[in-house]
Amino acid sequence: MQNQPINPSAIALPTQGEASIRNLPVNLFGSVMGLSGLGLAWRLAHRSLGVPAFIGETIGAFALCVFVLISLGYLLKLVKYPGAVQAEFHHPVAGNFFGTMAISILLVSSVIRPYSLPAASIIWSIGVLATFTLCFFAVSRLLRGRIDPSHIGPSWLISCVATLDIAVTGGQLPMAWAAEVNFFAGAVGTGLALLLLVLIINRLVHLDALAPAMRPSLMILVAPFAVGFLAYSNIVGGIDRFAGLLFYFGLFMFAVMAPKIFRWSVPFSPAWWAISFPMAALANAALKYAEFRGSAPLWILATVLLGALSLALAVLTVRTIRIVLNGELFT
Numbered sequence: 001m002q003n004q005p006i007n008p009s010a011i012a013l014p015t016q017g018e019a020s021i022r023n024l025p026v027n028l029f030g031s032v033m034g035l036s037g038l039g040l041a042w043r044l045a046h047r048s049l050g051v052p053a054f055i056g057e058t059i060g061a062f063a064l065c066v067f068v069l070i071s072l073g074y075l076l077k078l079v080k081y082p083g084a085v086q087a088e089f090h091h092p093v094a095g096n097f098f099g100t101m102a103i104s105i106l107l108v109s110s111v112i113r114p115y116s117l118p119a120a121s122i123i124w125s126i127g128v129l130a131t132f133t134l135c136f137f138a139v140s141r142l143l144r145g146r147i148d149p150s151h152i153g154p155s156w157l158i159s160c161v162a163t164l165d166i167a168v169t170g171g172q173l174p175m176a177w178a179a180e181v182n183f184f185a186g187a188v189g190t191g192l193a194l195l196l197l198v199l200i201i202n203r204l205v206h207l208d209a210l211a212p213a214m215r216p217s218l219m220i221l222v223a224p225f226a227v228g229f230l231a232y233s234n235i236v237g238g239i240d241r242f243a244g245l246l247f248y249f250g251l252f253m254f255a256v257m258a259p260k261i262f263r264w265s266v267p268f269s270p271a272w273w274a275i276s277f278p279m280a281a282l283a284n285a286a287l288k289y290a291e292f293r294g295s296a297p298l299w300i301l302a303t304v305l306l307g308a309l310s311l312a313l314a315v316l317t318v319r320t321i322r323i324v325l326n327g328e329l330f331t
Contacts, residue, residue, distance in 0.1 A: 006323060018055070018331065019327040019330040019331050020208075021029035021073060021076050021077045021080060021081070021255075021328055021330060022077060022080070022081040022084045022330075023329070023330045023331060024070075024073050024074060024077050024329070024330060025088075025094070025270050025275070025329075026074065026088055026094065026097045026100065026101070027094070027096055027097040027100060027270055027273065028070055028099045028103050028273065028320075028329075029070055029074075029097070029100035029103075029104045030097070030270070030271045030273030030274055030276060030277065031066055031070070031270075031273045031276065031316070031317070031320065032063055032066055032067040032070065032100075032104035032107070032108070033100055033103050033104055033107060033273075033276060033277035033280070034062045034064060034108035034273055034275075034276020034277050034279070034280055034313050034316070035059060035063035035102070035276070035313060036060065036063040036067075036108060036110070036111050036140075036280075037061060037107065037276070037277050037279075037280025037281060037283075037284065037309075037319075038059050038063075038276075038280050038283075038309055038310060038313050039056050039058075039059035039060030039061075039062075039063055039111055040056070040107070040110060040111065040115070040280075040284060041056070041062070041280060041283045041284045041287060041306055041309065042055045042056030042306070042310075043056035043057070043060070044056075044058055044287045044288065044291075045287060045306060046173055046285060047184045047292070048287055048291045053153065060111040060112075063107075063108070063111060064108060064111060064112070064159075067104055067108055069261075070185075074101075078145045081321035088213075092147070092148065092151040093151060093155060093214075094117030095141075096138065096153075096155040096156055096158050096159055096309065097155060097158060098134055098159065099131070099134050099135075099138070099158035099160075100158060101134075102127055102130035102131040102133075102134050102159075102162055103131070103158075103162050103165050103277070105123060105124075105126055105130060105166075106124060106127035106128070106131065106162075106165045106166060106169040106170075107165070107169060108123055108127075109123040109127060109169055110124075110169045112171075117173075117174065120173070121174070121175060121315070124169060124170055124173060127166070128166050128170070128181060128185075130151075131162045131163055131165070131166055131185075132163065132188075133184075134159045134162070135159055135160050135162065135163055135188065135192075137159075138156075138159035138160055138238075139160065139192070141157075149203055149207060150203075150207060150208075151199055152182070152199055152200060152202075152203040153164040153200065153203070153214065153217060154200055154217045154218055154219075154220035154221050154274075155201060155217050155220065155274075156196050156199070156200060157193065157196055157197075157200070157221070157223060157224060158220065160188075160189070160192035160193070160196060161189050161192060161193045161196070161223060161224050161227065163185040163186075163188045163189035163192070164185065164186060164189035164190070164193070164224070164227045164228055164230075164231040165227060165231070166181065166182060166185035166189075166231075167182040167183075167185050167189075167230075167231035167232075167234050167235055168185045168227060168231050168234060168281075170182050170185075170229040170234075171235075178322060179277075182231075182234065182235055183235060185231075186231050186232070187226075188237050189227075189228075189231065190228065193224040193228070197221070197224065198261030200221070210314075212265055212266050212267060213266070213267060213269060213271060214271065214281050215260065215261055215263075215266050216261050216266065216271050216272045216273075216275050218257045218260055218261055219254075219257055219258075219261055219274055219275040219278045219279065220274055220278055221253055221257060222250050222253045222254045222279070222281070222282055223256060223277065223278040223279075223281060224250075224279040225246050225247070225249045225250030225253060226247070226250040226278060226281035226282040226284075226285045227278075227281045228246045228250075229243050229246040229247045229250065229281075229285040229288075229289070230281060230284060230285055230288070231290065232246060239288065239289065239292040244289065246285075247285050247286070247289050250281075250282055250285065251286075251301075253284065254279070254282055261275060268323075270305075270320065270329065272316055272319075273316060273320075275312065275316075276309075276312070276313055276316065279305070279308070279309045279312060279329075280309055280313075282305060283302070283305040283306045283308075283309045286298070286301055286302035286305045287302045287306065290300075
């Protein structure tokens with residue numbers, strides 16, 4: 001009897017309960033998105049409110065370090081356990097979080113732009129290619145049909161609406177072709193956001209509620225409007241009444257979702273980082289809108305959102321570091 005071929009991804013598999021890089025979740029890239037967004041928000045606050053510049057720059061540097069560490073860890077996972085990465089990519093829920101990689105690259109380009117415009121342009125271009133590629137695969141996967149309705153969830157928005165982040169991060173780049181790429185990305189992101197929101201809301205209304213562990217992903221429903229505000233204002237070159245409509249509906253969605261998410265019954269896991277970037281996008285949008293309107297209530301609102309974002313990410317960072325150090329993240 002011939003020997004069966006060996007699957008390289010199955011070599012030296014960890015035993016149950018053993019810490020292994022195999023278990024590093026791709027959704028941890030959400031931490032890079034949130035921290036980068038927080039750094040960019042504090043950078044805006046420096047310009048608008050006169051807060052010390054080092055706050056935003058320090059957070060941005062920390063986000064860059066986190067990006068490098070997680071990228072190296074996931075690359076090691078890919079090398080040692082390619083089958084695990086492949087399974088995660090094809091998973092009907094976890095596979096959607098690969099979009100957080102592409103968004104992280106785009107946001108990192110914005111973090112480093114003041115220090116090196118050429119490097120930021122190269123990183124942004126890589127992020128654009130990654131984002132469109134993942135969006136293509138995500139839409140192709142959906143159109144294959146026969147999808148279990150219970151698998152529909154807010155995470156579906158990540159890979160597709162990530163195209164809006166191209167316009168958010170590429171609005172100030174000097175390449176002549178960047179404006180058309182931003183316009184194309186805005187068109188794709190807007191169209192897909194409208195289609196997917198209908199499917200997701202239909203699932204949330206007619207099927208069972210999301211499991212507690214997945215409840216933080218509800219905050220992703222804020223992203224199309226907060227990120228849409230930032231992308232739209234970059235594409236048209238300013239803030240108008242339609243941008244204001246996007247901001248206020250994003251604010252409304254945040255008010256609806258927050259009580260459903262911030263409960264003691266929702267256990268902590270890396271999935272909690274799903275709240276970070278939608279909140280960061282909303283805080284950035286609030287700061288920009290307050291600067292445009294020059295209204296005291298809007299400045300107060302923007303300050304409150306920035307404070308809430310900072311507190312939430314501080315808690316998430318501490319708790320994530322704790323499960324990294326005790327090995328729980330890798331088990």
